[in-house]
Amino acid sequence: MTTFQPFDMERMMSRYENAVEYNLSESGVHPVSIRGLVDDPAVIEGLLDAELNYPQTNGIIELRERIAALYPGATPDNVLVTVGCAEANYITCQTVLTAGDEMVMMLPNYMQIWGIAHNSGIQLSPFHLVAEKGWAPDLDELNAIVSERTRLIAVCNPNNPTGYILSEAEMDGIVAAAERVGAWLLADEVYSGAERLTDTQTPSFWGRYDPVLALGRLRQAYGLPGLRIGWVVAPPDTVDDIWARHEYTTISTTVLSNQLAAIALGPAVRSRLVQRTRDYIRRGFPILDEWLKSHPGVFNLIPSQAAAIAFARYELDINSTQLMERLVQEKSVLIVPGDHFGMDHYLRISFGLPHDYLRAGLDRIHELVAEL
Numbered sequence: 001m002t003t004f005q006p007f008d009m010e011r012m013m014s015r016y017e018n019a020v021e022y023n024l025s026e027s028g029v030h031p032v033s034i035r036g037l038v039d040d041p042a043v044i045e046g047l048l049d050a051e052l053n054y055p056q057t058n059g060i061i062e063l064r065e066r067i068a069a070l071y072p073g074a075t076p077d078n079v080l081v082t083v084g085c086a087e088a089n090y091i092t093c094q095t096v097l098t099a100g101d102e103m104v105m106m107l108p109n110y111m112q113i114w115g116i117a118h119n120s121g122i123q124l125s126p127f128h129l130v131a132e133k134g135w136a137p138d139l140d141e142l143n144a145i146v147s148e149r150t151r152l153i154a155v156c157n158p159n160n161p162t163g164y165i166l167s168e169a170e171m172d173g174i175v176a177a178a179e180r181v182g183a184w185l186l187a188d189e190v191y192s193g194a195e196r197l198t199d200t201q202t203p204s205f206w207g208r209y210d211p212v213l214a215l216g217r218l219r220q221a222y223g224l225p226g227l228r229i230g231w232v233v234a235p236p237d238t239v240d241d242i243w244a245r246h247e248y249t250t251i252s253t254t255v256l257s258n259q260l261a262a263i264a265l266g267p268a269v270r271s272r273l274v275q276r277t278r279d280y281i282r283r284g285f286p287i288l289d290e291w292l293k294s295h296p297g298v299f300n301l302i303p304s305q306a307a308a309i310a311f312a313r314y315e316l317d318i319n320s321t322q323l324m325e326r327l328v329q330e331k332s333v334l335i336v337p338g339d340h341f342g343m344d345h346y347l348r349i350s351f352g353l354p355h356d357y358l359r360a361g362l363d364r365i366h367e368l369v370a371e372l
Contacts, residue, residue: 005118009340021332022361029280029352032223057252066265071206077236085217085230091245101151108341135164139173152184158191161311161348163304186213193221229261284351308352331364
């Protein structure tokens with residue numbers, strides 16, 4: 001039996017995110033309040049009258065219709081609503097992979113799938129985003145490692161932690177690699193809608209190839225992490241198989257989360273939420289960028305194209321996890337160490353936050369940097 005691999009980043013956040021004064025570890029923007037989401041008295045009354053029963057366990061039809069509308073050609077039968085994207089990742093991998101299978105994964109990346117592979121006896125081969133190329137993917141490396149044994153290719157677009165957005169040609173290259181061997185393509189697309197430099201939403205891998213598993217959630221692009229709503233969009237037979245695993249884990253999300261998520265993904269509200277997210281990102285990035293540049297020779301950043309996070313390299317003689325722990329203990333600030341992405345001497349810092357809060361947190365980090 002393999003040794004259990006904890007999910008290092010989420011273990012850290014579980015311990016510290018509600019214990020520090022300044023949490024700069026989140027990957028989404030400052031959360032929306034219920035008042036900020038729902039302002040129609042009739043809708044509020046409807047929510048107050050809702051019976052706290054189980055909803056349809058794969059997601060209420062109105063919510064699945066609104067998720068399907070985000071993916072050209074999809075129907076509600078292509079959609080399973082899950083408890084966040086974490087459950088979607090977990091039960092999707094359970095469905096399409098078995099011990100001994102080979103998975104190819106983009107790195108750096110959100111490391112949940114890496115841990116799932118380790119804990120499930122899945123053989124994992126990485127292909128990399130290359131800092132020297134502005135975080136563009138090494139497609140030659142991808143093509144070299146994809147083989148007839150490859151069962152699944154996992155990507156994150158826009159990427160966590162770098163904020164890189166794949167070009168159309170790069171997306172086509174990844175699809176071609178999967179198609180060559182008939183592998184599943186798992187696309188974590190939770191940052192789609194959180195673009196910094198454009199109002200054009202990042203396109204999905206859905207519709208480019210039949211065996212696609214497109215995952216989303218209401219945290220990063222919508223500012224609604226507390227609803228714990230995620231989803232997977234896949235061929236209907238596969239959705240049904242994943243749904244069967246869902247019944248072993250959480251059974252369903254809550255009825256209120258379903259109803260509030262359906263409100264959030266209504267066209268008018270969704271447009272407002274996405275614009276709010278982009279505003280936080282576009283106003284917060286210059287603050288962080290100026291702060292990083294005020295430490296010449298210490299930080300180097302390839303600016304992110306999307307997401308409320310920056311993945312900055314630092315030139316200090318200290319391991320990134322040790323630096324994180326000192327920030328927590330000495331300055332009551334939480335950031336994500338590069339170790340949690342397999343890349344020491346990097347830090348992931350969030351900036352989609354109220355400006356006074358962001359500046360105060362950065363001031364605390366400066367204090368420790370100055371000491372070092």
